[in-house]
Amino acid sequence: MLRPLRLLLSGLQTQPSRCCSSFVSRMRYVNRLKEDDEACTAALKDGSIFLFHRLSPLLRCTDVGTFSPATLTCSDVQSVLQRLGSDGSSLKEAVLIGCSEQNQAQFCLDVGELDQAAVEEASQGTFIDLRKAFFLLPAAEAPLVSKGQALLRWHQSTRFCGASGQPTQRNRAGSQRFCRSSSTVYYPKMSAVAVALVSDGKRCLLGRQPSFPRGLYSALAGFCDMGETLEEALCREVAEEVGLEIQSISYSSSQHWPFPHSSFMLGCHALVSPAHTQLCVDCSELEDARWFTVDEITRALQVKPRRGDPPILWLPPKHALANRLIREWVEQQWQSKGGA
Ligand SMILES: NC(=O)C1=CN([C@@H]2O[C@H](COP(=O)(O)OP(=O)(O)OC[C@H]3O[C@@H](n4cnc5c(N)ncnc54)[C@H](OP(=O)(O)O)[C@@H]3O)[C@@H](O)[C@H]2O)C=CC1
Numbered sequence: 052m053l054r055p056l057r058l059l060l061s062g063l064q065t066q067p068s069r070c071c072s073s074f075v076s077r078m079r080y081v082n083r084l085k086e087d088d089e090a091c092t093a094a095l096k097d098g099s100i101f102l103f104h105r106l107s108p109l110l111r112c113t114d115v116g117t118f119s120p121a122t123l124t125c126s127d128v129q130s131v132l133q134r135l136g137s138d139g140s141s142l143k144e145a146v147l148i149g150c151s152e153q154n155q156a157q158f159c160l161d162v163g164e165l166d167q168a169a170v171e172e173a174s175q176g177t178f179i180d181l182r183k184a185f186f187l188l189p190a191a192e193a194p195l196v197s198k199g200q201a202l203l204r205w206h207q208s209t210r211f212c213g214a215s216g217q218p219t220q221r222n223r224a225g226s227q228r229f230c231r232s233s234s235t236v237y238y239p240k241m242s243a244v245a246v247a248l249v250s251d252g253k254r255c256l257l258g259r260q261p262s263f264p265r266g267l268y269s270a271l272a273g274f275c276d277m278g279e280t281l282e283e284a285l286c287r288e289v290a291e292e293v294g295l296e297i298q299s300i301s302y303s304s305s306q307h308w309p310f311p312h313s314s315f316m317l318g319c320h321a322l323v324s325p326a327h328t329q330l331c332v333d334c335s336e337l338e339d340a341r342w343f344t345v346d347e348i349t350r351a352l353q354v355k356p357r358r359g360d361p362p363i364l365w366l367p368p369k370h371a372l373a374n375r376l377i378r379e380w381v382e383q384q385w386q387s388k389g390g391a
């Protein structure tokens with residue numbers, strides 16, 4: 052008798068349903084917030100908000116000297132906005148990012164129209180450029196901040212319809228924008244990027260772009276062209292950038308990466324023949340590319356970079372897919388050495 056009533060009520064809930072596993076109910080809850088503007092408005096009132104200033108996230112230094120994204124409640128943000136003379140209407144610009152394991156909806160909001168130092172003082176945090184923040188944040192928190200920044204950037208750059216030139220409107224959650232004039236719906240976009248840790252069986256190949264911090268080397272990467280498969284993109288990029296031909300590819304894993312404008316990174320291990328490892332680096336793309344031994348990489352993984360004292364080899368931050376590929380390769384190398 053109660054079941055139909057419960058089903059009816061579940062459509063009106065503003066909190067995740069408890070009838071399924073917590074993961075399933077959280078996913079369904081977030082999906083409902085994307086589709087139901089009223090439910091999303093209610094969720095914002097009880098939700099947590101990550102602040103950004105011109106796309107730089109607000110971080111706080113913890114008691115133990117590590118950094119964490121500042122999580123504010125809706126009323127915290129309202130009082131910060133009021134203290135700085137804003138009427139609070141910018142809260143409507145908050146964009147849904149997800150739902151915490153404690154079933155709290157999570158939003159992000161860019162307060163770039165306010166004075167940065169004043170917001171920092173009022174909210175007891177510091178806005179830090181995302182590239183720097185990535186080296187400071189724990190691996191578990193970086194993806195949320197990255198997603199928030201990517202969504203905010205997308206909204207800032209999709210204000211007008213490419214077909215009609217008219218302003219676009221967003222739904223409450225900010226999961227889409229719509230042009231009334233051309234009836235076009237816009238969804239957040241990512242560009243596919245292939246990233247490969249190339250190995251010749253004993254060494255791995257890393258490269259650096261001129262824009263990288265001093266000492267930083269990473270796995271080779273490149274944007275997939277229209278119509279290309281992941282494998283074709285990898286073979287082309289490696290040929291273009293270092294003049295090598297890939298013999299085989301194995302897929303590892305993927306990640307969202309907020310740079311330069313939201314990328315979907317597809318990570319692979321790639322093998323080249325040990326007989327053909329001579330590099331011919333395209334200097335318009337890379338400043339340098341080199342082969343590294345497993346001992347060199349193992350040492351570099353243990354180094355903690357310090358300001359003003361960069362190590363000879365500095366690897367991408369822990370939450371970058373390239374770091375994961377490098378660790379997987381090192382593990383596989385030590386395993387095969389142990390087995391030999
Ligand atoms: N998360 C991770 O572990 C890693 C992430 N990356 C990221 O992957 C991304 C791509 O790697 P990168 O080596 O630079 O790529 P590419 O080797 O493809 O070179 C970048 C150039 O490609 C052109 N380009 C082609 N398509 C696009 C597009 N859709 N968006 C932007 N530029 C495009 C641009 O040239 P032009 O400017 O001349 O138009 C750009 O400067 C970077 O943002 C990098 O941060 C890379 C390695 C590891």
Ligand SMILES: [Mg+2]
Nearest residue numbers: 271272273336
């Ligand atoms: Mg590249």
